[in-house]
Amino acid sequence: MGLLKRFRRQEIRADPDETMFEDALLTALLGSGKATKQMALQVPTVSGGIDLIANVVAGTPVKLYREENGKAIEVPNDPRVRLLNDETGDTLNANEFWHAMIRDYYTGKGGYAYINRVRGEIRSLHYVDESRVAVNRNTDAIFKDFDLLVDGTVYRPFDFLKLLRNTKDGAVGVPITEENAKLIEVAYQSLCFELYLVKKGGNKKGFLQSEKRLDKASMDELKQAFANLYSNSSDNVVILNNGIHFQESSNTSVEMQLNENKQSNAEEFAKIFHISTAEMGGTAGDTASLAKLAAIPLMKVIECALNRDLLLEKEKGSLYWAFDTKELLKGSMKERFDAYKTALDANFMQVDEVRFAEDMEPLGLTWIKLGLQDVLYDPKTNTIYTPNTNQMQHMTEQTLQVPQEGGETL
Structure with missing residues (x-):
């Protein structure tokens, strides 16, 4: 099968669920296009929420464990651990790597990273922008299979580490720009409308009504005066002659309650990322709650992807990847110490076990009260x-x- 036959041209049809706006102002404000990755990242609530989750994930170390006799034993010297936590072998370090992957996970068809193998050994991980990745699927709805194409080169699925959001075929995910396109578009167009108001000095749109017919010279002079007024570059005054009246045709941002709408939209975006509005606004909140609701579910997606693509077939079943979330779930000092006191009083923890959990040196105490x-x-x-x-x-x-x-x- 040739490359030209791999892709079929699809007919673009109107979405029956598309809302049509007859009012010119609503059409200009809400727009009629689709939400894109660039539009979504222009909205501070979206980019801030993604960065917040990415910071938590990138700051949590990934470890390799071996399961032996029901116990988890850490494998610290595996070279793959360094690739995921420090240096990827690419131009991006591990922190930048996870930020890029998570950004594509939410706003694109998925996060993709090429696994560079040399004789079966993983040497490096190379992030690939999701816009450079194309998918060629088979037609079998049961036994699904696909190829990944990057710049015309065909790769198999096991050649890539894939982070996919709400995927149905294991090849591409569903971004928030599709699931929440209207919300993103409204937020983006609201920002554009505010920018327009700022550029125009906050002046309302309108039209002029004259009781008598104006000649061309008078009309040109009046147009230039209003153009200077809306330019917001200098202090200009428009003098209307007798018989000319200005009629408003738009509302101000206060009258349209744009600030209140922005706050409501921020609450809706917080539901998408499972983050409270306080943390979305930069206010310090409960780190453990943020980890449980937003970061750890994404970590589970990453762990499954690592177990599938970064383990040899003979290693699967005995080795597994996991994030060290102990620090994220510790809670406040008062909560931890109250829990330790209960554990010590109930005699199911010893003093040195508590000190180990707090990264303190043991005292060598083995007795139980x-x-x-x-x-x-x-x-x-x-x-x-x-x-x-x-x-x-x-x-x-x-x-x-x-x-x-x-x-x-x-």
Whole structure:
């Protein structure tokens, strides 16, 4: 099959769900085009939310673990760990790499990175802009398969690390510019309208009504005067002669409640990213809540992609990738210390285990506190120990004597 036959020209049809605006002002404000990646990133709430989540993901180390006898053992010296956390082997470092991948994950068809393998060993990871990636799918709805094309070169799916949002075929994802196109377009056009008002000095649009016919020279002079007024480059005054009246044809940003609409739109964008509006606005919030609702679900997507594409077939099942989210979920110092106190009092944690969780040096304490009021029972040996009296007793099965009426017992 030739390359020209791989792609079929599709007929563009109008969306039946497209809303038509008859009012000229609404059409100019809301527009009629599709939301694009560039439009979405122009909206501060969108770009800020993506950067906030990307900062959390990029700042959390990725580790490789081996599962042995039900225990997770870290594999620290694998060269792939360095590629994901420090140097990718590309012009982007690991922090820039994750930011670019996550940005394409939300606003494009997915995040794509080429896996450079030399004799089966992964040497480097190379981020590829999603706009440079084309997908050639097969026609089987059950046994799905596809090729990835970059600048005309055909690659197999295992050649790329893929982060896909709400994908249905494992090849491309669904960006927020498609799922939330109207919201992004409204926010973007609102910014454009504000820019227009600023450039025009905040003056309203309108038209002039004259009681008598003006000659061409008078009309040209009047047009130039209004052009200078709307240029916002100098202080200009327009003098209307007798019989000429100005009629407004638009509202100001205050009358249109643009500021209130921006706040409402910010709340809607916060729902998309699962981030509170306070954190979206830059106010410090609960880091653990941000991690649980926004960052960790994305980390799970990344972990599945790493387990699929960055592990050899013989390693799958015994090795796995995971983010170290311990620091994200610690909570505040008061919450952690209250939990540690409960754990110590209940004797299911020791002092050195608490110090290890807080990255402190162990004291070498192995004892467990026991109260003298407690009675200890060992179900394996059926023995009872009473610390208060320092006595050990063996529990044997005995018939329980229950007195009955008339002096008889069972």
